[in-house]
Amino acid sequence: MPSLIRLIQKTYRMVDPLEGSRVLHNVTSLSWLQVVTYFFPLIILPYLFRVIGPEKFGLIAFAQAFVQYFMIITDYGFSVSATKEISLCLENKKKVHNVIPAVMTIKTILIFFCMLILCLILYFVPKFRSDWMIYALSFGTVIGNSLFPSWFFQGSESMKYTAKINIIGEFAFAFGIFILIHKPNDYLLVPAITSLSALTTGILGQYVLFTRFNVPFKLPKLKDLHQQLQAGWNVFISVLAINAYTTTRVFAVGLLTNNTLTGFYSIADKIANAVQTFPLYSFTQAIFPRLSNIFHKNKLKAFKIMGQIQLITVIISLIFLPLIFILAPVIVKLVCGGAYPAAILSLRFLLIAVFFISSNAFRVQFLLVCGKTEAYSKIHITMAAVGLPLIIILICSFSYVGAAIATAIIEAGVFTLTYFTVKKLNFSE
Numbered sequence: 431m432p433s434l435i436r437l438i439q440k441t442y443r444m445v446d447p448l449e450g451s452r453v454l455h456n457v458t459s460l461s462w463l464q465v466v467t468y469f470f471p472l473i474i475l476p477y478l479f480r481v482i483g484p485e486k487f488g489l490i491a492f493a494q495a496f497v498q499y500f501m502i503i504t505d506y507g508f509s510v511s512a513t514k515e516i517s518l519c520l521e522n523k524k525k526v527h528n529v530i531p532a533v534m535t536i537k538t539i540l541i542f543f544c545m546l547i548l549c550l551i552l553y554f555v556p557k558f559r560s561d562w563m564i565y566a567l568s569f570g571t572v573i574g575n576s577l578f579p580s581w582f583f584q585g586s587e588s589m590k591y592t593a594k595i596n597i598i599g600e601f602a603f604a605f606g607i608f609i610l611i612h613k614p615n616d617y618l619l620v621p622a623i624t625s626l627s628a629l630t631t632g633i634l635g636q637y638v639l640f641t642r643f644n645v646p647f648k649l650p651k652l653k654d655l656h657q658q659l660q661a662g663w664n665v666f667i668s669v670l671a672i673n674a675y676t677t678t679r680v681f682a683v684g685l686l687t688n689n690t691l692t693g694f695y696s697i698a699d700k701i702a703n704a705v706q707t708f709p710l711y712s713f714t715q716a717i718f719p720r721l722s723n724i725f726h727k728n729k730l731k732a733f734k735i736m737g738q739i740q741l742i743t744v745i746i747s748l749i750f751l752p753l754i755f756i757l758a759p760v761i762v763k764l765v766c767g768g769a770y771p772a773a774i775l776s777l778r779f780l781l782i783a784v785f786f787i788s789s790n791a792f793r794v795q796f797l798l799v800c801g802k803t804e805a806y807s808k809i810h811i812t813m814a815a816v817g818l819p820l821i822i823i824l825i826c827s828f829s830y831v832g833a834a835i836a837t838a839i840i841e842a843g844v845f846t847l848t849y850f851t852v853k854k855l856n857f858s859e
Contacts, residue, residue, distance in 0.1 A: 470600055470603070470604050471700065471704060473604075474603075474604060474607055475697065475700060475765055476764060476765045476766070476767065477607070477608070477611075478607065478611065478620065479693070479697065479765060479766055479767070480767055481611055481612065481613065481614070481616070482611065482613075482614050482616065482617045482620070483614050483693075484689075484690045484693035484694060484766075485688075485689045485690045485693060486614060486617040486689070486693075487693040487696070487697075488684065488688070488689035488690055488691065488692030488693030488694070488695075488696060489561060489564060489617070489684075489689045489692070489693075490564065490568075490617065490620050490621060491680055491684070491692055491693060491696030491699075492680065492681065492684035492689065492692050493561075493564045493565050493568045493621060494568060494571075494621075494624075494680075495677050495678075495679075495680035495681040495684065496558075496565060496568070496681060497565070497568045497569055497571060497572055498673065498677040499673065499677065500544040500547075500548065500569065500572045501571070501572050501575050501576075502666075502669050502670060502673055502677075503540055503543070503544055504537050504540045504541055504544060504572060504575070504576040505537075505575075505576070505666075505669070506536060506537070506540060506659075506662045506666045507661075507662035507663065507664070507665030507666035507667075507668070507669060508533050508536075508537070508581050508658070508662050509580065509581050509584075509665075510662075510665045510718075510798050511658070511661040511662040511665050512529060512533050512581040512582070512585065512658065512661075512662070513581045513582075513584045513585040513718065513719060514585065514718075514719070514722050514798070514799075515529055515585070515661065516529060516581070516582055516584075516585025516586055516719075517584075517585040517586070517587070517718075517719035517720075517722050517723055518722060518723070518726060520585070520586055527645060527646060527648070528650070528651070528654045529654070529658065530579075530582065530639070530645055531647075531648055531649065531650040531654075532650040532651075532654035532655050532657070532658045533581065533658055534579075535649075535650050535655065536655060536658060536659065537576045537577075538576075540576070541572065541573055541576050544569075544572060545569070548565065548566070548569055551565075552565060552566065557685075563618060564617075564618060564621055567618065567621040567622045567625055568621040568624070568625065569625070570621075570622075570624070570625020570626065570628060570629055571621075571624055571625050571628040573625075573628070573629060573632065574625065574627075574628025574629040574630070574631060574632035574633075575628060575632065576632070577629070577632030577633060577635060577636055578595070578628075578631050578632040578635040578636075579635050579636065579639045580592055580635070582639060582643075583635075584718065584719055585719050586643075586719075587719055587720065588643075591635070591638050591642070595631050595634045595635055595638065596631055598630070598631065598634065599627045599628065599630055599631035600627070602626070602627045602630055603623060603624060603627040606619075606623035606626070606627070607620070607623060610623065611623075664803035664804060664806070664807050665798070665803060665806075665807075667807050667811065668803070668806050668807040668810045668811070670814075671807070671810035671811045671813070671814035672810045672814070674814035674817065674818045675813060675814055675817030675818060675821060675836075675837070675840045676837075678818060678821060679695075679699065679821060679833045679834075679836070679837060680692065680695065680696055680699060680833075682821050682822060682825055682833065683695045683696075683825060683830045683833050686822070686825045686826060687825070687829060687830060691829060691830050692830070694766070694770055694772065694773045694776075694830060695773070695776055695830035695833060695834070697762070697765055697766060697773060698762070698773050698774075698776040698777040698780055698834065699776075699780060701761060701762075701765065701777055701780075702777060702780035702781055702783070702784055705751070705754055705781065705784055706784045706787055706788065717739065717792070717795070718795055718798075718799070721735065721736065721795070721796070721799050722799050725799050725800055729800070732796075732799065732800075733796070733800075733855070736792050736793070736795075736796045736799075739792050740789070740790075740791070740792040740793055743788050743789065743791060743792065744788070744789045746788075747784075747785050747788040747789060751781055751784065751785050751788075754781060755778055755781050758774050758777045758778050758781070759774050761777070762774050762777060772829070772830065772831050775831050775834070776830060776831050776833070776834035777834075778834075779831070779834035779835050779837065779838045780834050780837055780838070782838040782841075783834075783837040783838045783840075783841040783842075786838070786841035786842050786844070786845040787841055787845075789845060790841075790844065790845045790848050790849070793848050793849065793852050794806070794844075794848050796852060797809075797848070797851065797852065800855065802851075802855075805851050809844060809847045809848055809851060810844070812847065813840055813843050813844050813847070816840070816843065817836065817839075817840040817843075820836045820839065820840065821833055821836040821837075821840075824836045
């Protein structure tokens with residue numbers, strides 16, 4: 431532990447005081463959000479699982495996985511491309527004011543496109559038509575997510591707004607769940623409450639964007655639309671590929687098994703996701719715009735900082751993940767109210783995947799920082815081509831545990847490909 435502290439201190443000394451204070455300020459803001467989003471699931475997930483039952487819980491998880499594809503389309507890679515552009519042109523107000531309407535216009539068009547696709551699927555596909563209301567209600571999260579300008583707050587290193595607004599949304603969601611959900615037949619209110627909280631945060635985000643940052647409302651130019659579409663394309667394709675083996679896990683379990691088994695798998699997946707994102711999410715979000723700025727000035731310095739931060743993350747993972755691995759039976763029992771061996775086994779395999787993700791997070795991010803979007807895309811497209819068939823084969827062979835096994839194998843593959851790709855990068859003084 432003392433060596434870890436010394437490593438953190440050494441990394442901090444590699445950046446100038448202003449850069450370090452900005453990153454720490456944003457990490458602190460996002461960490462408060464992470465604490466809230468980490469705490470609420472601890473009480474909401476067990477409550478929902480017991481009240482509405484594993485079958486309805488699984489149906490809701492399946493619907494959430496389904497609408498996640500629409501979120502990917504409406505994001506169009508802007509969470510990376512627009513964030514990076516805002517961070518690099520922050521002092522140029524005219525350019526910033528050209529980027530914002532272009533991104534928001536494209537997102538709005540994509541929302542209507544996704545609504546059309548959703549209506550066609552709900553009308554023509556029997557599996558979705560039978561429970562059409564839950565999918566329609568879940569779509570509100572797509573609109574809310576699209577409205578919220580997280581890419582701007584991250585790029586401008588103003589993540590205190592992201593934290594404050596999302597904490598309001600989390601409280602609204604928790605309040606709605608405990609006030610309105612009391613019996614299994616209330617399950618339709620869950621996606622409705624989720625969508626309303628997402629819409630609330632989206633609208634508040636737009637309000638802050640236009641009032642606190644004095645962004646003028648104007649129509650974008652065609653060249654700006656084209657530029658943003660072009661900038662986000664490689665990242666968009668990569669995110670599609672990534673979700674072919676992430677979001678598709680829950681979706682594939684729902685298609686190939688039943689709602690009850692999907693409920694048990696989604697519990698393991700949500701627990702693993704909570705472990706993965708806390709506190710890693712705060713650091714990756716805070717560091718990305720600052721590292722982009724450092725790279726723009728000194729490539730070798732940015733590369734060394736990335737290596738140090740990645741090493742710190744590996745050490746922290748090696749300390750905490752084995753403990754969670756051992757406590758998996760206790761965690762599953764607390765959430766599900768019983769001992770479910772398959773859910774415990776799934777969680778343990780997913781924790782192995784979390785280790786590879788944590789040990790690779792900043793290395794993957796660095797490919798985007800240094801503009802290697804094609805290499806980033808190739809890695810994830812390759813693993814999607816391998817991973818999607820693997821997920822289907824293993825689910826058919828081992829039920830929902832197969833999805834967790836496939837995830838561990840896929841993330842190990844992503845880690846290996848990324849490690850050797852980044853190792854080939856060469857930056858000189």
